[in-house]
Amino acid sequence: MVEHERTGPVDLLTWSMSRVAMWATAFIVVIIFYEVVMRYLFAAPTLWVNEMSLWVAGGIYLTAGLYSMQQRSHIRIFILYDMAPKWLQRVFDILSVICVCIFAFAVIWGGFGEAYSKFMRWETFGTAFDPPIPATIKPLILITLVLLALQAISNLIYDWNREPEIHSPTDDIDLIPDEIITGTPPKPTE
Amino acid sequence: MDIGTISIILLLGMLLLLAIGMPLGFASGFLAVVVLVLKFGPDLLFSNFGTGPLNILAQRLYGITTNYVLVSVPLFIFMATLLERSGIARDMYSSLNSWLSRTRGGIAVVTALMAIVMAAMSGIIGGEVVLLGLIALPQMLRLGYNRNLAIGTICASGSLGTMIPPSIVLIFYGLITETSIHALFKAAFLPGFMLAGCYLIYILVRTRMNPELAPLPEPSDDDMNGREKALYGSTLLAIVLGPASALVILRWFYLHALDRIEDVTKLVGMNALYTAIVILVASAVYIFLVTGIETARLAWEKGKGMVAPLLIVFVVLGSIYGGVTGITEAAGMGSIAVLLLIIMRGEFSFNLLREASMRTFKSTGTIIWVTFGATALAGAYTIAGGPTYVANLIVGYELPTMGVLLVMMVIFLFLGAFMDWTGIVLLVMPVFLPIVLKLPIEELGLYGELTPSQVSVWFGILFCVNMQVSFLSPPFGPAAFYLKSVAPPYITLPDIFRGFLPFICIQIFILMVILLFPPITTVFLE
Numbered sequence: 030m031v032e033h034e035r036t037g038p039v040d041l042l043t044w045s046m047s048r049v050a051m052w053a054t055a056f057i058v059v060i061i062f063y064e065v066v067m068r069y070l071f072a073a074p075t076l077w078v079n080e081m082s083l084w085v086a087g088g089i090y091l092t093a094g095l096y097s098m099q100q101r102s103h104i105r106i107f108i109l110y111d112m113a114p115k116w117l118q119r120v121f122d123i124l125s126v127i128c129v130c131i132f133a134f135a136v137i138w139g140g141f142g143e144a145y146s147k148f149m150r151w152e153t154f155g156t157a158f159d160p161p162i163p164a165t166i167k168p169l170i171l172i173t174l175v176l177l178a179l180q181a182i183s184n185l186i187y188d189w190n191r192e193p194e195i196h197s198p199t200d201d202i203d204l205i206p207d208e209i210i211t212g213t214p215p216k217p218t219e
Numbered sequence: 220m221d222i223g224t225i226s227i228i229l230l231l232g233m234l235l236l237l238a239i240g241m242p243l244g245f246a247s248g249f250l251a252v253v254v255l256v257l258k259f260g261p262d263l264l265f266s267n268f269g270t271g272p273l274n275i276l277a278q279r280l281y282g283i284t285t286n287y288v289l290v291s292v293p294l295f296i297f298m299a300t301l302l303e304r305s306g307i308a309r310d311m312y313s314s315l316n317s318w319l320s321r322t323r324g325g326i327a328v329v330t331a332l333m334a335i336v337m338a339a340m341s342g343i344i345g346g347e348v349v350l351l352g353l354i355a356l357p358q359m360l361r362l363g364y365n366r367n368l369a370i371g372t373i374c375a376s377g378s379l380g381t382m383i384p385p386s387i388v389l390i391f392y393g394l395i396t397e398t399s400i401h402a403l404f405k406a407a408f409l410p411g412f413m414l415a416g417c418y419l420i421y422i423l424v425r426t427r428m429n430p431e432l433a434p435l436p437e438p439s440d441d442d443m444n445g446r447e448k449a450l451y452g453s454t455l456l457a458i459v460l461g462p463a464s465a466l467v468i469l470r471w472f473y474l475h476a477l478d479r480i481e482d483v484t485k486l487v488g489m490n491a492l493y494t495a496i497v498i499l500v501a502s503a504v505y506i507f508l509v510t511g512i513e514t515a516r517l518a519w520e521k522g523k524g525m526v527a528p529l530l531i532v533f534v535v536l537g538s539i540y541g542g543v544t545g546i547t548e549a550a551g552m553g554s555i556a557v558l559l560l561i562i563m564r565g566e567f568s569f570n571l572l573r574e575a576s577m578r579t580f581k582s583t584g585t586i587i588w589v590t591f592g593a594t595a596l597a598g599a600y601t602i603a604g605g606p607t608y609v610a611n612l613i614v615g616y617e618l619p620t621m622g623v624l625l626v627m628m629v630i631f632l633f634l635g636a637f638m639d640w641t642g643i644v645l646l647v648m649p650v651f652l653p654i655v656l657k658l659p660i661e662e663l664g665l666y667g668e669l670t671p672s673q674v675s676v677w678f679g680i681l682f683c684v685n686m687q688v689s690f691l692s693p694p695f696g697p698a699a700f701y702l703k704s705v706a707p708p709y710i711t712l713p714d715i716f717r718g719f720l721p722f723i724c725i726q727i728f729i730l731m732v733i734l735l736f737p738p739i740t741t742v743f744l745e
Contacts, residue, residue, distance in 0.1 A: 032577075051580035054293045055572065058558075061294075061551030065544060072479055079287065082547070086290040093293075093584030094244075094591070102585050103242035104639050108695075110240030121239040128241060128249035135252040136280070136595075138265060139273025162285060170280050 033100045036187035039179050040099050047096040053089045057082045077158040087166045091173040098180045101188075107196040115193055122185055129181045133174040144168045220257045222608045229254060229600065233646070243642050244592030251276060251592075251599035258603040272602070279598040280591055287547060288390065288400055289590075293583040294550035295387060299341035299380075300575040300582075301557045303350060305566050307527055308337060312354050314524025318452075321442055324426030324433040326362065327372045328419060330355040334376035335415045336525075338383040339532040340553065342390065344690060348377035348701040356706060365432040366710070368425065370718030374698035375726075376418055378690040381640070381683065383411035385535060385546065388686050391590070391644050392679045395597070396652050399676075400546055404539055406676045406740040407683060410733055414687065417725045443521070454510050454518035459526065461502030464495040471495070485541075531556045586641060593645030600649070610653040620662035624734060627651055628685060635689025636696070643689075644682065652678060667738035677733075680740045684730045691719040691726070 035044055064078035097103050110121060144167040152163040229250055236246035252273075256264060259272050283289065302308065312333055319325040319332075330351055337347050351373045359369040381388040384404035393400035426433040443451065471492050474480055480487050486495075506515045534556045538549035561567050600606065613623060634643050655678050656671075663669055669677055690698045699715045706715070733739055 047580060051576045054297045054579050054583070055576055057290065058294060058297065058551050058554045061548050062555045065548055065552060072477065082290050083285055083287055086293065087284040089293055089580070089583060090284055090289075090587040090591075093580050094588040095584070097581055097584030097588065100581055102581055103244060104585055104589050104641060105240050105242050106237050106638065107240055108637070109238045118240075121241075124239060125236075125241040125245070128236065129245045132245055132248035132252055132592075132595075135255075135264075135273050136248075136276045138268060139271055139275065140269075140277025142269030143274060143277065145269065163281075166284055167277070167281055170277060170284065 033102075035099075037183045039176070039183040042176070043095050043099040043180060046092050047099075050089060050092040050096075053085050057085055057089075077160075080154060080156060080158045080160050080162070084160050084162050084166070087162065088169065091166075091169055095173060095176055095180060098177055098184070101184065105196075111193070111195050118193060119189065122188070126181045126185045130178045133178040136174050137171050140167070140171055144171050222258075222604045225254055225257045225603055226605055226608065228257065229605075237638075242588075243639070244588040244590070247589075247592030247596040247646065248276070251595040254596070254599040254603050254605075258599075275598050275602060276595045279594045283394075283590055283594045286394060287545075288394060289587070291385075291390060291547040291550040292387065292586065293579055294547065294554055295342045295385060295390075296582050296586075297575060297579040298550060298554040298557055299343050299346055300578045301554065301561060301571075302337070302341060303346040304571050304575060305557070305561045306564065307531075307557070307560060308333065308350050309354055310524035311336065311528045312524075314522060317443070317521055318448065320436055321438070323430060323435065324422050325435075326355065326359050326364065327368060327422045327426070327433060330359075330372050331376040331415065331418050331422060334373075334379055335383065335412075336528045336532060338376075338379040338381075338411075338415075339536055340528060340557075342380060342385040342387040344378050344380040344698070345701055347380050348374055348698050349705055351377045352702045352705040356702075360707070362436055363434045366714065367718035367720075368422070368432050370702065370706075370710070370715050371720075371722045372418070372422060374691060374696075374702055374715070374719060375722035376415065377701075378687055378698050379411065379415055381690075382407065382414060382687050384408060385539065385549070386411075386683065387586075388640055388644065388683050389679060390546070391641065392648065392682060394590075395593070395645055395648055396675055396679070398679055401539070402676050402744055403679050404546075405743040406680050409739055409742055410680055410684065410729065413732075413739070414684070414726065414729050417729060418722065421721065421725060450510065450514065451518040451521055454506065454515050455522040457502035457505045458515060458519060458522075460498055461506070464498040464502070467495040468492065468499065527560050531560070589639075589641045590645060593642075596646070597649045606650055606653045609650050610657050613654045614657050620658045621665075621734075623654065623658060624663070627655075628681070628730065628734065631682065631685040632688055632692065635685060636692045636694065639697075640686040640689060643686070648682070664737040665735040667736055669737050669741065673737075673741050673744060676744065677737045677740045681730065681733055684726060684733060688723055688726045688730070691716075691723055693719075 035041065060078050060081055064075050068074040094103075110118060113121065147163045148165075148168045150164070151161055153159040154162045232250050232253060233246065236249070237243065241249075255272055255275070264271055264273055312329065315329040315332055316326070319329050322328065333355075334347060334351060337350075341347075356369060356373060360366070380386070384407050386404070386407060389403040389407060390400055392398065393403050467486055471487060474487055506512070510518075531553060535549050535553040538544040538552055539546055544552065558567075561571070630647070631643065634647065652675060656674055660669060660671060660674065663674065663677070690696055693699070693716045696716070696719070699712055699719070702715055703710070703712055
């Protein structure tokens with residue numbers, strides 16, 4: 030996968046978070062496999078796998094949104110944007126960033142009290158395994174929104190003088206390596 | 220402010236923000252704030268820090284974050300990215316090819332069949348079209364296939380990923396409308412295969428009416444004649460059925476020995492045991508005494524490319540339909556199955572896993588945050604009374620029921636030409652579905668009755684077919700761009716869209732059939 034380059038100090042934080050969090054999907058796959066094997070082969074279903082995957086997935090969604098923001102890959106419609114001259118694109122970008130910030134501000138304004146009290150009470154999920162999902166995910170949502178707003182501002186600053194590019198739906202598609210298509214075995218990598 | 224004005228401001232604001240290229244999810248989130256401000260006024264909203272009506276936003280985000288079915292989305296993406304990076308698809312293609320290349324239009328049929336199997340493995344499109352474009356397009360062009368037929372086949376059948384279960388479109392529809400995703404998957408089964416079947420029939424009929432569209436390849440020594448195909452085919456069947464029944468027998472004894480039989484446990488009666496033993500013995504006799512080991516080995520060589528993908532389909536769809544596991548676990552098991560196959564094929568590397576994880580992470584972020592924004596907006600609009608207002612408005616005009624539905628279909632088709640399906644399902648559905656649910660139920664469709672709980676399932680399937688059209692419809696049908704990125708340079712975008720025309724007609728035909736005959740979607744529902 031070709032990654033968008035790193036452009037500023039905020040990106041450093043985003044990248045280091047995502048380098049860890051990107052493995053979480055594989056982790057969920059592994060624990061679900063463990064659960065299914067335990068349940069059907071050994072008749073010993075676990076209590077913790079369902080809620081653990083829920084908890085971990087919550088972390089994935091939030092950090093992944095941050096990473097997508099850094100990669101400039103959030104779903105947008107480029108029809109008019111690509112046609113506009115650079116100065117107008119800058120106006121559009123500024124408007125977008127302001128809207129993102131207002132959204133983040135409003136969510137935090139409304140949700141801070143609840144998130145804070147749940148974190149202080151260390152509220153748990155109320156089940157047998159009882160992970161502290163409300164106590165962690167609720168504050169994490171607000172923290173992610175702060176970081177998202179910062180990332181949006183950082184993108185605006187670093188993209189200010191970037192050459193306009195034409196977007197296409199294929200931006201989201203990886204090039205598949207030749208050896209997969211032609212059937213020649215991949216070269217061993219050191 | 221009254222809800223009518225708020226609705227108009229919302230609509231205009233959305234158009235404006237989308238036009239300036241603002242990310243869909245954040246545009247929705249911002250508009251959710253706007254709706255709340257218009258409804259409650261800034262004084263009430265911002266009087267106390269940390270609380271107030273604005274809390275609905277954080278609550279909606281938290282609600283979607285802790286939804287167990289949503290966990291299946293990154294897992295399905297993970298599985299699809301792994302599949303794309305393995306040679307499983309390529310081997311299936313060459314395997315199918317050796318069986319069908321001497322048939323008129325055979326490569327197109329192979330392409331469509333391969334797309335159908337891949338659609339039953341994973342629930343997203345994109346990679347599939349690219350993969351088919353890389354594998355099948357060069358061969359069809361080399362053989363002198365009609366270009367429109369080749370292009371249309373690749374893109375139309377490559378888009379089936381979101382129609383044939385498991386389908387990510389249906390997962391999101393189910394999440395946002397609180398419809399059972401299990402029911403949606405069951406309902407989509409018949410329409411999905413009807414659509415795929417129509418593609419196959421179209422290819423076969425057209426190439427027979429006009430053989431020049433699909434020239435046959437030069438005969439080669441590897442070609443099988445009819446008798447060999449029957450022999451190898453039956454041997455292959457025995458090779459698959461034998462071990463499968465052996466597994467059933469093993470499981471029978473295992474479960475009985477541990478005494479773990481419950482009422483819902485299937486295939487544990489005496490009949491199942493006897494049938495399995497008979498099949499096992501018959502397969503063994505056929506392989507060892509009738510055809511011989513050597514033939515069995517050859518048949519395996521010719522057919523093994525198809526066995527692996529079908530195994531994955533069995534794991535994923537079997538877990539969902541058989542009621543063994545939920546959708547999330549099915550996606551997890553599918554990923555494990557693909558991973559194991561990749562390891563067995565010797566293709567596994569740390570780099571492959573890392574690339575797939577990273578791609579999954581990025582795609583998850585894009586798709587989930589549209590959901591976040593839209594759910595915040597839906598929450599804000601609902602407490603402002605929006606959906607009820609719109610539903611009453613439409614129903615109040617006493618328009619003919621089928622007329623309202625037709626208009627909705629046209630709106631979906633129109634939006635689909637410009638917008639991603641995620642945006643449509645998340646933003647339009649919360650308004651449209653309440654309207655449909657308020658329409659007189661006996662007037663839905665021309666033939667057949669729906670029960671109230673089936674209406675939202677039926678409408679979800681209609682939406683799903685609509686989105687099939689949107690992948691192909693100009694000017695922004697994503698399938699065209701996916702194919703363009705891997706097609707030879709002399710194939711232009713207008714060329715590609717021209718190839719889509721007959722397939723779009725088929726899709727609209729199926730859409731009309733489902734619209735007029737709703738029971739097609741309820742055949743497999745209780």
